[in-house]
Amino acid sequence: xxxxxxxxxxxxxxxxxxxxxxxxxxxxxxxxxxxxxxxxxxxxxxxxxxxxxxxxxxxxxxxxxxxxxxxxxxxxxxxxxxxxxxxxxxxxxxxxxxxxxxxxxxxxxxxxxxxxxxxxxxxxxxxxxxxxxxxxxxxxxxxxxxxxxxxxxxxxxxxxxxxxxxxxxxxxxxxxxxxxxxxxxxxxxxxxxxxxxxxxxxxxxxxxxxxxxxxxxxxxxxxxxxxxxxxxxxxxxxxxxxxxxxxxxxxxxxxxxxxxxxxxxxxxxxxxxxxxxxxxxxxxxxxxxxxxxxxxxxxxxxxxxxxxxxxxxxxxxx
Ligand code: UT7
Numbered sequence: 001x002x003x004x005x006x007x008x009x010x011x012x013x014x015x016x017x018x019x020x021x022x023x024x025x026x027x028x029x030x031x032x033x034x035x036x037x038x039x040x041x042x043x044x045x046x047x048x049x050x051x052x053x054x055x056x057x058x059x060x061x062x063x064x065x066x067x068x069x070x071x072x073x074x075x076x077x078x079x080x081x082x083x084x085x086x087x088x089x090x091x092x093x094x095x096x097x098x099x100x101x102x103x104x105x106x107x108x109x110x111x112x113x114x115x116x117x118x119x120x121x122x123x124x125x126x127x128x129x130x131x132x133x134x135x136x137x138x139x140x141x142x143x144x145x146x147x148x149x150x151x152x153x154x155x156x157x158x159x160x161x162x163x164x165x166x167x168x169x170x171x172x173x174x175x176x177x178x179x180x181x182x183x184x185x186x187x188x189x190x191x192x193x194x195x196x197x198x199x200x201x202x203x204x205x206x207x208x209x210x211x212x213x214x215x216x217x218x219x220x221x222x223x224x225x226x227x228x229x230x231x232x233x234x235x236x237x238x239x240x241x242x243x244x245x246x247x248x249x250x251x252x253x254x255x256x257x258x259x260x261x262x263x264x265x266x267x268x269x270x271x272x273x274x275x276x277x278x279x280x281x282x283x284x285x286x287x288x289x290x291x292x293x294x295x296x297x298x299x300x301x302x303x304x305x306x307x308x309x310x311x312x313x314x315x316x317x318x
Contacts, residue, residue, distance in 0.1 A: 004173025009061025010286040026151035038249025042158025042274030051139035052093035054161035074131035075104035079114025079278035114278030116312025138278035147205035158274030162282025176232035189307035245304035246270035246280040
């Protein structure tokens, strides 16, 4: 038994925050942001556009793409670090929103690498025979976790949700998965929870030592893509597309260069979406598929890197 992607979906909040908007908020410029990150605009969630709400919308699209009904799902896994509650989990809220009952439902917290981790759990549940169809959602609202006065983070993050349905299949869709972490670097990128009983929680914003994170991300991802290809017994030349985490265009181009891929073989969404954390890979995958660029049978390398540090990949035949 193998696992294979049956359908994908995505949801982006209505509100757009452009670089011009950020020029009004902090001391920055459109030129600096575009040159250093590649980001031009990002979406900002309203109070109603919670990770669960966005996750449900993305899931409904994925179900439609898979020509399935929600009742056919055996499990809902949500990768998020912006859940409204410790419990009920965002996955439980998504299950509720889809009208499900008696379904496996839980969140996975692996920051920007969350989708890779959740995908891996879903794949292993399927090949172990524990579930047939698993909804994997990545949903985050990290724009809200940034200090609006901190120009080093507020320019980077956007909100959104992406989803895919991974199903049991006799065709091998998932060819290789690699996950890992370097917990010794946790202090370089962190998001503390607000503390109960403390009047001032202003130090609970997302903190990132950007330049250090950048250097580690480039090094780790270069190693990760090679390890993943090796696990699958493939070479970079066998790949049709790279579907990378959307943190910084310079990180993405460095990985593409390492793989000797032309940028036409790389799905880039960050210009319009910024870094949507756990949502970024499934949103990019969905966009590539909906634009007709990614076709059935294509070999895709999905990769992500985030706070922890944590990182992960999936090499798949779509
Ligand atoms: O998703 C999880 C993984 N996250 C990432 O992978 C993000 C990794 N990091 C990055 O993408 C980049 O490091 C940033 C985009 C965050 C920063 O770019 P950088 O090229 O590493 O810039 P820097 O931090 O080295 O800062 C260069 C200069 C500094 O000024 P001085 O000290 O040279 O005078 C900063 O103060 O740019 C300044 N700066 C800004 N200037 C205008 C920092 N932020 C801004 C800003 N606008 N928004």
